[in-house]
Amino acid sequence: MSDLWRRCLERLEGELSAEDLHTWLMPLQARDDTLGLQLFAPNPYTLDTVRERYLPRIEAMLTQLTGHELSVRLEVGSSASRVPPRPASAMPRPVAAPAVAEPAPPAPVHFNHNLDPHYTFETFVEGKSNQLGKAAAMQVAMNPGRAYNPLLLYGGTGLGKTHLMHAAGNLMRERNPEFKVLYLRSEQFVGAMIEALRTKSMDEFKRRFRSVDALLIDDIQFFAGKDTTQEEFFHTFNALFESKQQIILTCDRYPKEVDKLEPRLKSRLGWGLSVAIEPPDFETRAAILLSKAHDKGVAVSENVAMLLAKRIRSNVRDLEGALNTLAARANFYGKPITTEFAEETLRDLLATHAQAVTVPNIQKIVADYYQVRLQDLLSKRRVRSLARPRQIAMALSKELTEHSLPEIGDAFGGRDHTTVLHACRTIKKLCETDTRMRQDWEQLIRILTG
Numbered sequence: 543m544s545d546l547w548r549r550c551l552e553r554l555e556g557e558l559s560a561e562d563l564h565t566w567l568m569p570l571q572a573r574d575d576t577l578g579l580q581l582f583a584p585n586p587y588t589l590d591t592v593r594e595r596y597l598p599r600i601e602a603m604l605t606q607l608t609g610h611e612l613s614v615r616l617e618v619g620s621s622a623s624r625v626p627p628r629p630a631s632a633m634p635r636p637v638a639a640p641a642v643a644e645p646a647p648p649a650p651v652h653f654n655h656n657l658d659p660h661y662t663f664e665t666f667v668e669g670k671s672n673q674l675g676k677a678a679a680m681q682v683a684m685n686p687g688r689a690y691n692p693l694l695l696y697g698g699t700g701l702g703k704t705h706l707m708h709a710a711g712n713l714m715r716e717r718n719p720e721f722k723v724l725y726l727r728s729e730q731f732v733g734a735m736i737e738a739l740r741t742k743s744m745d746e747f748k749r750r751f752r753s754v755d756a757l758l759i760d761d762i763q764f765f766a767g768k769d770t771t772q773e774e775f776f777h778t779f780n781a782l783f784e785s786k787q788q789i790i791l792t793c794d795r796y797p798k799e800v801d802k803l804e805p806r807l808k809s810r811l812g813w814g815l816s817v818a819i820e821p822p823d824f825e826t827r828a829a830i831l832l833s834k835a836h837d838k839g840v841a842v843s844e845n846v847a848m849l850l851a852k853r854i855r856s857n858v859r860d861l862e863g864a865l866n867t868l869a870a871r872a873n874f875y876g877k878p879i880t881t882e883f884a885e886e887t888l889r890d891l892l893a894t895h896a897q898a899v900t901v902p903n904i905q906k907i908v909a910d911y912y913q914v915r916l917q918d919l920l921s922k923r924r925v926r927s928l929a930r931p932r933q934i935a936m937a938l939s940k941e942l943t944e945h946s947l948p949e950i951g952d953a954f955g956g957r958d959h960t961t962v963l964h965a966c967r968t969i970k971k972l973c974e975t976d977t978r979m980r981q982d983w984e985q986l987i988r989i990l991t992g
């Protein structure tokens with residue numbers, strides 16, 4: 543690790559909470575030379591957060607440590623795989639003005655340059671939860687504009703939608719380097735449109751968006767309530783669709799359920815294929831961890847991967863964050879990542895994830911979710927409106943806590959363990975056959991573990 547960065551972290555340790563430090567700054571890799579400091583974030587999300595929340599503080603601290611203002615460059619990647627920064631953008635500057643970071647200018651919209659090369663199908667771990675999404679994204683990448691148009695990937699945060707979208711874009715480019723792929727987050731689309739309106743260059747805006755071979759827009763739920771944007775997107779969509787240019791979109795839920803999204807847009811989104819990306823099961827979580835660790839060159843045993851996969855169920859981003867924290871800590875202290883080291887290092891984080899998942903908490907959340915009274919949920923009444931939520935709460939208790947069947951039965955008004963077992967089997971079967979049930983189940987897991 544860069545010595546300068548290590549000293550900067552040591553100083554910041556006194557200022558920031560341990561959780562913030564571990565989640566956002568420890569996972570960064572650093573390289574410094576006479577020209578400046580380069581920080582590598584493991585993913586775009588960390589990069590954005592560090593830039594927004596911590597960059598001014600980091601810059602001020604570096605100025606303090608070195609006595610001059612130092613150029614800090616932030617990018618996604620790893621210090622092992624990068625060439626040194628170009629001198630022109632990294633000259634040390636004398637301290638003339640106070641070390642306050644200027645707000646970052648809006649990112650220009652460039653074709654192709656905005657695809658993350660690390661997000662490929664090879665680095666994507668397949669499991670039951672994302673199989674369909676991966677297959678569809680691959681199909682689209684092999685036959686852009688022809689397989690499914692638009693392809694819409696939807697599901698909770700941090701489950702790999704962006705990864706798959708980039709993977710499709712990268713594969714299109716690999717198969718045809720001339721292919722113009724434009725990826726952007728929906729906020730960037732909105733920003734570009736506002737800018738075009740302000741500078742009266744809507745024609746240029748339209749031309750630019752309609753001249754791509756594939757348009758990839760992330761998190762379209764942010765279009766909700768933005769009528770002018772939706773109007774413009776609608777026209778862009780039509781133009782692309784008609785000339786068989788590929789559209790790939792992601793959304794944090796099934797678009798029909800997004801309020802304030804125009805009905806005609808919702809209907810367009812349904813023309814192609816919509817695929818749900820669901821939270822990965824235990825085995826997939828462990829496999830993802832091992833694969834990420836391998837990619838980052840971090841030695842992690844199966845036991846450690848299983849420990850994290852068992853305790854962190856919320857989403858892959860959280861899992862990856864935990865791995866980055868572990869890697870950075872192990873590097874910092876020069877220690878191997880054993881299960882004891884992982885337990886110790888991630889104690890607070892694991893406790894936060896475990897906290898929500900108690901049987902009483904599950905009961906309360908399920909009662910709220912189905913709008914039944916807690917005392918009714920725990921009562922002996924057998925009406926269907928209570929029986930089903932009760933079975934779900936029991937099955938969730940088995941899935942998410944370490945309690946035994948008899949203990950869970952006790953917690954539900956002294957029921958027999960066979961009743962709990964029956965509940966678990968019924969819910970499992972229903973999840974396989976009933977979409978609504980599966981959505982409820984996934985949603986509840988997200989609420990409880992998110």
Ligand SMILES: Nc1ncnc2c1ncn2[C@@H]1O[C@H](COP(=O)(O)OP(=O)(O)OP(=O)(O)O)[C@@H](O)[C@H]1O
Pocket residue numbers: 585661665666667668672697698699700701702703704705706761792794830858859862
């Ligand atoms: N199956 C997987 N295999 C490998 N990595 C994965 C997988 N699923 C998710 N990830 C990783 O998890 C992180 C978060 O994924 P991503 O950003 O794609 O989530 P998302 O679903 O787009 O979330 P959001 O809606 O918050 O943008 C990324 O680093 C991604 O590489």
